[in-house]
Amino acid sequence: MLTEWQNKILSLLKEWLEDYFGETVLLEQNDMTILRFMPALFLDGSAEVIVEVCLYQYNEELTVAQVYSTMLTDTSRGLEELRTQIPEWNFHSLTGSYGIYEKMGHLYHKHNIALINDSYVEDQAEMVFAGICLAMDEMAGRINEAAAICGE
Numbered sequence: 789m790l791t792e793w794q795n796k797i798l799s800l801l802k803e804w805l806e807d808y809f810g811e812t813v814l815l816e817q818n819d820m821t822i823l824r825f826m827p828a829l830f831l832d833g834s835a836e837v838i839v840e841v842c843l844y845q846y847n848e849e850l851t852v853a854q855v856y857s858t859m860l861t862d863t864s865r866g867l868e869e870l871r872t873q874i875p876e877w878n879f880h881s882l883t884g885s886y887g888i889y890e891k892m893g894h895l896y897h898k899h900n901i902a903l904i905n906d907s908y909v910e911d912q913a914e915m916v917f918a919g920i921c922l923a924m925d926e927m928a929g930r931i932n933e934a935a936a937i938c939g940e
């Protein structure tokens with residue numbers, strides 16, 4: 789269950805993300821609160837991804853904001869080649885890491901941001917927003933290569 793402080797961060801992020809990227813929803817799923825939106829990675833509206841933001845209490849001092857993005861939902865045609873490319877992508881990634889969610893066959897990117905509990909809400913929300921933007925920029929540099937590998 790989220791603290792009041794964590795809920796304020798998610799509410800502020802929801803407002804900002806809607807202003808920049810459109811529809812954003814807060815979901816309750818398995819005792820988790822998930823902020824989900826589907827931005828396009830390019831200005832022409834292409835390369836839409838699913839981005840989910842969750843906050844986890846790490847310890848008394850820290851909360852971790854996890855930015856989990858589903859980049860491709862069908863990797864079946866390029867799965868083996870993706871598996872060989874992902875370590876190289878991760879080595880060169882400036883933020884976050886790539887992986888295959890084997891259960892569903894999805895290509896994902898995951899980025900975590902440490903937040904200082906009970907610090908000024910707007911400052912911490914800005915850090916998460918900046919982290920989301922960095923993750924989107926990172927994915928924009930790989931999405932076309934990934935799609936080509938998977939025949940999309």
